[in-house]
Amino acid sequence: MSVSTCPSDAAGLDATDRAIVLATQAGLPLVPDPWGAVGRPLGLSGEAVRDRLARMQAVGIVRRVAAVPNHYRLGYVANGMTVWDVDDARIDRLGREVARLPGVSHCYRRPRHLPDWPYNLFAMLHGRSRAEVEAQADTLRELLGSACRDHRILYSSRILKKTGLRLAGRSDRPG
Numbered sequence: 255m256s257v258s259t260c261p262s263d264a265a266g267l268d269a270t271d272r273a274i275v276l277a278t279q280a281g282l283p284l285v286p287d288p289w290g291a292v293g294r295p296l297g298l299s300g301e302a303v304r305d306r307l308a309r310m311q312a313v314g315i316v317r318r319v320a321a322v323p324n325h326y327r328l329g330y331v332a333n334g335m336t337v338w339d340v341d342d343a344r345i346d347r348l349g350r351e352v353a354r355l356p357g358v359s360h361c362y363r364r365p366r367h368l369p370d371w372p373y374n375l376f377a378m379l380h381g382r383s384r385a386e387v388e389a390q391a392d393t394l395r396e397l398l399g400s401a402c403r404d405h406r407i408l409y410s411s412r413i414l415k416k417t418g419l420r421l422a423g424r425s426d427r428p429g
């Protein structure tokens with residue numbers, strides 16, 4: 255579980271909010287009461303930590319509080335970024351449908367870079383095998399129908415450490 259902050263708003267943090275972000279940005283402690291564990295060193299209850307994070311999220315300082323699974327440890331060793339050349343007039347509606355499909359963890363629109371890169375819809379698929387990812391891509395292709403002109407699957411070749419924005423400062427938790 256991690257907390258993602260928005261860089262333009264981080265300067266508006268008070269000292270307590272900043273301490274909460276520093277204590278959570280590398281992940282929450284894996285204990286029965288993670289909010290209490292974050293709050294105790296700051297003299298706050300777990301409820302006060304949750305309330306402050308909810309307020310920071312409501313005003314846009316914190317973008318999200320979310321679980322960040324390690325797909326490989328869950329057995330999803332075939333990870334393919336699918337790229338699609340989709341009709342611009344239909345991409346917004348279709349992109350929302352693609353994002354709801356099982357196995358899709360990320361789905362977003364990107365600009366084309368013609369003539370070399372005609373793809374404007376990206377969807378990350380996860381499977382236990384390449385055959386499973388390819389079956390998911392077939393389902394996605396059917397959903398896109400005549401709006402799709404072409405696609406590719408770009409498979410991950412190595413694991414990269416993924417982290418969000420980190421505020422400068424001391425954190426008791428490893429990053």
